Amino acid sequence: MAHLRxxxxxxxxxxxxxxxCSDYCNSEWHPEGIAADGVxxxxxxYGCQEISCDEVCANCGEIVxxxxxxxx
Ligand SMILES: [Zn+2]
Numbered sequence: 001m002a003h004l005r006x007x008x009x010x011x012x013x014x015x016x017x018x019x020x021c022s023d024y025c026n027s028e029w030h031p032e033g034i035a036a037d038g039v040x041x042x043x044x045x046y047g048c049q050e051i052s053c054d055e056v057c058a059n060c061g062e063i064v065x066x067x068x069x070x071x072x
Contacts, residue, residue, distance in 0.1 A: 002055065002064045003047040005029070008038045018058045023047055025059035 003026045007016040018039060020026040027042050053066040 001048045002051045002066070004049045005042070005046070005058075006040045008040065010038075019051065019055035019064050020059055021057040021062045021064045025057055029059040031058070 003020040003023055005018040005020065005026065006014045007018060009015045015038070018029070018031075020029060023045055026046070029042075030036075031039050051064065051066040053068055055064045055066065056062070057064050
């Protein structure tokens, strides 16, 4: 289960997500420079989101496990 932050383009559309392993990493993650473009600020708990495949936590680099439906 992942914690997500929305990444918006210049029109406010959600174009991507940042994946984080925990609420702690979410609140500690402060992207800078190009990586910060469009990333919404930490807005509180947004965890337990199902993701379809493994992603790397944007803050600590741990694997955030996805559902991996292809393997089921
Ligand atoms: Zn993490």
